[in-house]
Amino acid sequence: MKVKVISVFRDKFTGQYYNPGEMIEVSEESRVLDMENRRLGERVEVKVPEEKRELKISLFEKEFEKKALVDALKSISVQATGNMKEETLLAKIAELDEESTAKLKEVLDIK
Structure with missing residues (x-):
């Protein structure tokens, strides 16, 4: 800092x-x-430029912080890190089987 x-x-x-x-x-x-x-x-507080701020990622017709998605994936034993690109995270989610997708939706509180 x-x-x-x-x-x-x-x-x-x-x-x-x-x-x-x-x-x-x-x-x-x-x-x-x-x-x-x-x-x-x-x-000295350094202002983070607009493009560096945490982006929202659209998934299941909702928007989530990237960190929330990474944490949710980790909680269902899917390997994910905070430095992954949005496309990589979405690809990992697309690869999930039906049971894992249901677990992810439950963790993200999606009905």
């Missing part, structure tokens, strides 16, 4: 000095919290 430096400090891992106003990338939440608690930096 992006952090804006608000006080001069030296990174304890790299030895690099940072000055107020600099933007740095910090991957660990614990480090960001430490920096905020010590008033060395503050997290």
